[in-house]
Amino acid sequence: MQTRLSEILVPVARLLRVLPLLVLGAAPAQGLDPTRDITQFRRTTYRIEDGAPARITDIAQAQDGVLWFGTHNGLFHFDGVRFTRYLGGPGNEIASDDIASLYAPPEGGLWIGFYYGGIAFLKDGRLRSYGAAEGLPGGSVNAITRDLDGTMWIGTNTGTARLVGAHWELTQGPAWNKTSRENVLSLLVDRDGTLWEFTGSRRLGFLPRGSHKFEIYLRGDPDAYVDYRMPLAMAPDGRLWLADPQHGIRPVDRAAEATGNGTPSLSVPVRRQMLFDRDGNLWSAGTDLTRVLAPLPKPPARHVLFEQLELDQGLTFALFEDREGNIWTGSSAGLTRLSPRPLFRALENYRYFALVTDKDGSLWAAAMGAAQRQPLFHVVGGDIVQRAETSGSIVATYRDADGTIWFAYKRVLAQMTDRGLVETDLPDDVTGAGTMAMARARDGAMWVSMLRNGVFRLDGKTGVQNGGIATLPLDTTAYVMANDAQGRLLLGYTDDRFAVVDGTTAKLFTAADGLHVGNVGAFAVRGDRVWIGGEHGLALFDGSKIVALQSETPGLFRQITGIVERAGGDLWIGGGAGIVRIARSEIDMALRDPRYRLKATLFDHRDGLPGTIQQRRPMPSVAETADGKIWFAASNGLAWIEPARIERNELPPPVLIWSVTDANGTALTPAPSLDLPAGTSQIRIAYTANSFTVPERVRFRTKLEGVDTAWQDAGDRREATYTNLGPGTYRFRVIAANNDGVWNETGASLALTIAPFPYQTDWFRGLCAALLLVVLVLLYRLRIWRLRVAVHARLEERIVERERIARDLHDTLLQGLQGLILRFQAATAKIPPHEPARAMMDSALSRADDVLIESRDKVKDLRASTQGLTDLPAEFAEVGATLAQDHAAEFRITVEGTPCELHPIVQDEISLIGREALSNAFRHARARTIEVDLIFDRSELRLRVRDDGCGISEAMLKTGKPGHWGLAGMRERARQIRGQFQIWSNDGAGTEIELRVPASMVYRDAPRRFGWRFRSATA
Template sequence: MRLKRALAACLYVWLVLAGWVACAFAADATDSRDRDIAQFYHTAWTVREGAPGQVTALAQTQDGYLWVGTQTGLYRFDGVRFERYRPREGGDFPASSVASLYAPASGGLWVGFRYGVASFVKDDRATHYAAASGLPTGTLYAIAGTADGRIWAATFNGLVSLDHGMWKQVGPALGLPGARARNLTVDSGGRLWVATEDALAWLPPGGHRFVVATHAVGRVNRIAEAPDGAIWVAEADGGVRPAWVAKGRVEEAGPVLRLSSAGLLFDRDGALWMPTLGDGIRRVPWVHVLAGRTIGAESGEAQRFVENQGLSSDYASSVIQDREGNIWVGGSRGLDRFRTSRLLPAMLPPGATDFAMVAAADHGIWVGTKNRPLSWVDASGVATAHMNQAVTAASRDAENTWLGGPGGIWRLRDGKAEPYAPLPFPDYSGVQAVVGDGKGGVWVSINRPGIFHFTEGGWEHDPLPAFPNDPAPLVLMNDRDGQLWMGFARDMVLIRKNGRDTHIGAEQGLAVGNVTALLEDRGTVWIGGENGIGAVVDGRAHMIATKGEPLRGVSGFVRDHRGDYWANAAQGVVRISGTEMARALEDANYAAPVTVFDSLDGLPGTPAQFRPLPTAVVADDGRLWFATTSGIVSIDPANIPRNPLAPPVSIRSIATDAGTWPAGGNVELPAGTERLRIAFTATSLTMPERVNFRYRMDGVDTRWREAGSEREAIYTDPPPGRHVFRVIAANEDGVTNDDGASIAITVEHAFYQMPWFFAVCAVIVALLIWIAFLIRLRRIASQLRARLQERHAERERIARELHDTLLQSIQGLSMRFQAIANRVPPDEPLRVAMEGALDRADEALVEARDRVRDLRSHGSESGPLDVALRALAAVYAAEHTVPVVVTVHADLRGLDGLVCDELYGVAREAVHNATTHADASRIDVELRLEARDLVLSVRDDGRGIDEGVLRDGRDGHWGLRGIRERAHVVGGVAAISSRLDGGTEVAVRVPVERAFPGYHTPLRRWWRRLRSALR
C-alpha cells in the first residue's frame, strides 16, 4: 500500500511539473530551447583533424566562410578543410596574434590584432592599418560598424573610429567616460554599445554624445543583446547578467549567472550560450523563467557540456551562431559545432539497453529495458516510474498497454504497472512478443515452440504443428477484424481467425526473410524483415522495391499522420512517401525513392535489428520513435528541420603539374598542360558531408558532371583555348545554388597548335602533292615518249619489211609479167589487157610505196605541224593534181609531239581519202583555236560518204576507224560528216590543256614563271 501511494504521489508531482513546464515554455516542438544541450548534434575538430588551437575569435563572412582567429594566425573553414589564410594582394598580415574579428554585412572581414594592428580583407586584397594610420598601439578588443558606415574599434587606449583611412580617438570627444574601451557591439536598433572601465554607454544612431547606461560594471569581456532588447554583459569578476533594459527593471530581464564566461551569445531561439575559461560551455534555454535569481556554477539550470562529453576543450573563449543556425565554439584545442539534428535523442538514463517501446496516452512513449526502471519519455524530458522489472516486449490495444518480461506480464493503467500473470515457465528469461486478444486476455511468444494464450482460465499452449522446426513467433499483431498475425523466421506468416489458420510464405510471394515488423493499414498488412518490405493484399504478398541500396534489416515499420511510411532499417531511419509506396505496390517494377536519416541526422549507433520488437512506434501526438543500439530517437514528421539556404559556392584554386594559380580573374595556363585540377567548395556548414556538386567546362564537357561530395574536378590534356569552368552545389535538403561559381581558364596554344602552323603544314602538304604530281607527269610523259619511240620503230620495221619483201616481190612479179606481155603481139587483145593490168599493178606499187613512206615519216620530223601540213599539201597537189589549201589560225608553239603526230596522221588520212575516193577538186585543211579546243578540219568538195559507211566503216578498210582512234589517243573527239550531194568534213577537237602541256591560265602562268625563276 505504501508503495502504491508513493508511486501515485510521484506520478502526480511529475504530471504537475510537466504541465507547468509545457505551459511556461509554450514553445513549438521545433524550438531548440526544448532540447538539452546534450541533445544537440555535436562535432569537434581538434588539431588532429587539422583545426587550429588557441582560438580567440570567430566570424562568418558573406561568402559563408567561417573565420577562426588564433594566437598564431588567421584561418578560414568551409566545413571540411581548415586553411591558413594569407591575402593574395596587399601583402601578408603585419601581425599574427588575432584578438578580434568583425564581418560587415557589406562583405569583407576586419581583423584586429594585439599591439595596435588592424587589417581589412575583401576579395583577397588586404588593407593594413598600424600606428602610421593613427591606430593606438594597444590591443583591439573588438571591432564593429554602424549603419552610417563608420568602423569603430575598442582598444586598450580607448575608443577609435576610422575616418577617411585614418583612425581617430573619439571617446572623450563624444562624452564616453573612461580611458579604455574593453568591448563594444551594435544592437538591433543601431545603437553602438561601449564598455569602459568606468561605465557601459551607448551612442544613438547618428548621435554625437554617448548616453551612460550604468556605472555598475566590472571588467566587461563581452556585450550581447537578448531577443527582448536587453543588454547583457559578461564580467571577468562578476559573471553574466543583464545590465540594461529599455523598459522595466533590469532584474526582470534574467538571472545573474555566477560563471567566469569568456563570451556571450543569444541564439535565434533566445537561448543563452556562454563559453567559460576552464568549465566547458554553458547554456540557459529560458532566461526569463529564471529572472531575479542568482545561479551558481554548479546549478542545474545552466546546462553544461564539457570535455568529458566530447568538447574539444574545457577552455572556451569565443562563440557565434552562423547564418544556418549552427552554434560554433572556439577553445584552446580546437573548434566545436552544435546543431539541431533532425532526430532528437531521448534523455534516457546512462547504460540503458534493449528498449521495448509502446505509445503512451496523449503523447510520449513508455520505455522498458532489461537493466533500468520503466520510463516515460517525451521530447521534453524523461520521467521514471516505480517499476524495476526488466521489460522485453510491449504492445497497446484499445483497452490496455501490455508489458512482458522475465518476471511475467503487466498491464499499465493510469500510469501504474499492475501484475497480470506470471510466465508459464518460471525459469524463462523473457518475452519476445505480447499482444492483447481484445477480450481481456493476452497472446505471448516466449521463444518456446508455439504460442501461449492467457485468459481467466490460465495459460493455453498451441504448439503450431503446421510449422516445421517448432518455431515461435517473433512478432504478433491483432488487426481490426480480430485476426491474429504471427511473424516467424524464414518468410513465414500465420493468420489465425476463429481457430482457422492461413499461411503466407514464399509460395505466396513473400521474400522478407525473418519477419520482424507488422503493420495493418487500410486493408493492407505491411511486413518488414531482414530483406526489405512486403505487403499482403487479398492473400498474396507483394515485395516493395526502393531506389538505391535495397532496404535491409527492417525491424520497425509505421505510418505517420501525414500518410508517409517510416522504417527502422539497417541503413537508418527511412521515409517513403505514401504516394510513392502506393505506386510501388501497384507496379512491381517501380522503385520507390527513399529518404534516409542516419548518423548525420542524429541517429546514435545503428538501428536495433532484433528484440525487443517492434523498434518503431507512433505516439498519439504524431511523433515517431525509433530504437537503436545506443538509444532512442524521435522525429516530428510535420516539423522536420530544413536548411533553406543555398550554399555559397567558390573556386579555391587551379593546379597543374607546373604549379598552382589562385582562382581570381582569368587564369592563363601554359601550353602543353597535361593535368588540370580545379578545387572548389561550398560553405554550407550544417552538413558539409551532404553537399552535392555538379560542374562542367564549356568547350570540353557536353553536359553537367555529377561530382557528389567531391570538391575537385580533374581534366587530362585540356584542349587549348578559352574555357569557362562552372560549378553549382546543393545543400543537404536539395536547395541548389544555380548561380554557383565560374572562372575563365585559358590554355595557351603550343606552336604546333597555332593557326599559322596548320597553314604552313597545309602549304607544305600542297607543295609535296604538287611535286609528286609533277614527278608523276614527268614519268607519264617519259612512258609516252618511250611508247611513241617503240611505235615509230615498229612502223619503220614494218616499212622495211614491206619494202624489202612484199614490194620487191611484187615489182619482180610485175617485171616478169611485163616480159611475158612483150611476147604477145601488140595488136592482140590479150596484149592490150595485159598492158592494162600492168598499169594497174604500177599504180598499186606507187600507192604501196606512198604507204611505206607514210610509215617511215612523222609529222614532227618535218618540223611544226603547220609546216608538215603544207609539205603534205604540196606533195599531194603535185602527185594528184588536186589543190590542197592549208590554213592555220593558231599559235602552235609548245604543241605536244604525240598530238602533232596524231593530228598529222588524221590530216594525211583525210587528204588521202579525199584524193583517192572522193574525186575532189579542192581540199581545205584548217587548224584553229575554238573556245578551249584545238580544232583540225579537213574539208573536200568531192563525193560524199554513205551514212552506213560513216557509221560502220567499209569492209576491209580502216581509215575512218583510224581517224577516230587517233583522236581518242590524244584525248580528243573526231567528227566526220558528209553529204551525198557533195562534200565531206573531218574535224578533230583536242583540249588545249592536252595539246599544249605548257598552256596555263594567268594564275598558272604566274606559277610557271615563279617556278622557272626558282630553278
C-alpha cells in the same frame, strides 16, 4: 505474470541534465522544451591535434560564408572540413599573429584587430593595414563594430576611435564628454543606432546616433578590473542585455536606471561570453555552456529556466552563432560546434529493442540482453517509464486486431492484460530454435514462425506446420509476419518470397512476380497498400501486383528492417543506411513512372542516431506513436524523431574556389580569370562550400567547360584534377548542396586560359596544313606526271614500232611483191596475145599493181602518222569543205589559241573522231549550219562540233543506231587517249559534240615541261 511496481515518473538522468528553476510571475510551462534540450544538440569537438587552432580569441563569419578564427597564433579559416592558416602573400603579409578581435561587415571582407596594436582590412585577397600613421590609438584592439551610418568603430586599451575617411579619430576629450582614457572591452550598436561601450572598470556608456557626446549608464568602479569580451548582447526583440560579475545578467533599461531601481538580474551564473541566438535563447560560456531558454521574462523576472553543458576544452574565449544557427565556442584547447539535430536519443544504456504500439498509440519497448530478466519500457506523456521485467529476452512483438499486445521469448507467448503479462507455453510439436515472428489470423488462430523449422498454426495445444497449406514453403522460416487491411496473413521469407494466407489457401509471390528485395525484413500496411522491405530493396504490393522502387542514391534501400507509412503518405524506413524519409510526392511520381528514381532524405549518426538501425531480430525496428513521433531501435539505444518539427536548412551554401595548383605544385591565386603559361597540361583546383550544420553531407558538382559536356557528380570531394589539357580557354564551374539537399545553382566559376607554344597556335597549324596540302598536291602531280610520262613512253614505243613495221613492209614485202610482179610480167610477155591465159595473167597483174599501190599508200599513211602533222585545223577545214559540196549546210571552223605540235597517235584519234562527227552532221542532221571549234588551251585541247539540225533522241544517245558504231567508236577512241567525250542533243534541238583531251596527252612536249604543266594545271 504481474506487472512489477518499478514505474518512474521522470528519469533521473533528465533531472540531472536540465535544471529548471521556479519562474517568478510566470508558469513553468513557458520554460523547458525537452525536444530542444541542450544535450540533444549534436556536439562536434575539434582539437589541436585535429588541426584546430589553439587559444581562439574571436570568431567571425564573412559575407561569403567563410568562418574565420582569430587566435594568439595567427588567423585561420574553416570550411567545415579543414582548417587553413591565412599566410597572405607578397604585399599582403599579416602584421601580427596575435589577434585580439574580428569583425565581418555585411558588404564583405574582414576587419582584424591585433593584440599589440594595429588593425587591418582583408578583402578579395588584399590586405590594408592601419597604424599610428593613420591616427590609430595604441594598445590592443579589443572590439570592432560598425554603426547604422556605416562608420567603423574600434575599442582599444586607450579608448574608442572611429574611421573618418582613411584616418582614425580618437573619440576623447571634452567634445566627446570623455576626459580619461579607459580600456574599452566591448562595443555594440543597438537597433536605434546607439553605440554602447563597456570598459574594464565596468563603466557602461552610450553615444546616441548623430550625437558627439557620450552619456553614462553605469559609472562603474575605477579600481575594478574585468576582462569580459562579450558582456553586451542584443536579443531578437531589440532589448540590450548586460553581464558583469557585480550586476549579473540583466536587461539594459535607461528609464529604470534613471530612477535608481535598475532591473533584477537573472539567476544564471555569469560567464565571460554572452550572445542571443536567432530563436531568442541566451547563451553564455565560460568553463561550461549555459542556455537560458526563450522567451526571456518581460517584464524582467529573476528566476528563469536554464540548462548547462559541461565543456571539456577549458575556458571559453569566443562564442558565436553562424548563419545556419550553429553555436561555436572557442577556447585555449580547441573548438566546439553545437548543431541542432532532428534525432533525439533515449535508453542509450540498452541494446536490441522489440517495439510495439498499443491501441492508444503509445510505445512499448522491450530491451533484449543476456540477463535473466529484461526491462520493458513504456512511453508515458513524453517520458520513458519502466513498467515491468520479463522472465526472458523478448524476441518478437505483435498487436492484434483487438489491440492486445503480444510478446514472445524463449518458448513462451505472453499477452498484456489488465492483470499484467499472461504467459502461454508453445505446444511441444512446435519446434525450432526460437520464435522469429507471430501474427493472428482472422479466425482467431495464432501463427508463429520458428527459427530453422518453419511456420506453425496453433490449434489449441497442438501446432500444425504451415496450417496444412501445401503451397507454403516447407520447413522455411518466415522472418516477418503481419496482417493486411483484410486481416489476411502476410509471411515474409528469404530469396524474394512472400506469401498471402487467406483462410486455408495461400498464394506465394516470388522474383518472377517482380519481387526483388532479397530476404524480406519488414512489412508496413496502410489501407490497401503493403510495403515490403528487404535486404536489397523496397517494393509496394497493392493486392495483385508488385511495384519495385529505386532510389536516386545507391544503397539507400538496403537491409530494411522497419517501415512506417504516415497518414500524410510520407514513408519512413529503418535500414542499413540509417533512417530514410521519402515524401509522398516522390512516391506518387514513382508509381506513375516505374523508371523514376526516388529522392530521399537520410538521417544517420551525423544527425544523432545512436549507432546503426538493428539488422536482426527483434523486428520491426520502426514504430509510430500517437503523438506523431517515430521511434527507431538502434544498436546503442532508441532514437526518435518528430517529423512536424524537423528544421530544414534552407540556406544554399556559399561556394568558393580556394586555390589552383599546377603540375609542379605551384600555387596560383584564383581570381575571376587566370592566365596559365604555355605548356600547362595539368591543374588541381581546390574548392569548398561554407555549410557547417552537417558539413560531411555537403555535395558538389563540377564542370570544366571545354572538357566536360555535362555536370560531374563530385560527391563530398573538394578538389578536382584535370590532366592532358591543351592550350585554349576553359571555365571551371562548381555548385554545391547543403546537408538538406538545397543547391546553390550559381556556385562559383573560374575562367582559365592556357597560353599556347608558337607551334600550338592556329596560324602555325594553318601554315602546317597549307604546307602539307602543297606537298600532297606536288606528290599527286608528280605521280600523275610520272604516269603520263609512262603513257607517252608507250605511245612513242608504238610510233617506233609503226615506223619499223613500215620499213619492214617497204623493204621486204613491197620490194618482194614488186619483184614478183616484174617476173610475172616477163613471163606474161612470152604468152601469145591470143591465148586465153594471156588475158588471165594480164588481169592478175593489173590486180597485183592495185594491191601494190594500195599497200604503198598504207605504208605511206603508217609513216605519215608518226611525223606529227600539226595542221589539224586545215585538215578539218578540208574535210568540211569537201562534205559541204554535196550538202546544203553552211560550214564554219573557228580556231582559238596557238596551234602547237600534237602527238601523232593522239592527233590521229582526234582526227578520226572529228571526221566521224562531221560526217554524221552532214549526212544525218539536215542542218542549216555546221560549226567546228578547235581550242588550243594551256591545260587541254578542246574540239566541238555543233549543228542546228534535227538532233538525236535520248534513246539513240544511250544505245546508238542498230548496226552502226559511229558514236560507240568515238567514245572508245576518246577513252584510249584519256579524253572526255560528251554529247548534248535532243529531238529538234540540234547536236553538240565535245572532246576534251588533257594537254599532257595531246601536246608533244608536255611531259618534258613539268613546271609549265604544273602552272597550267593550277592556273
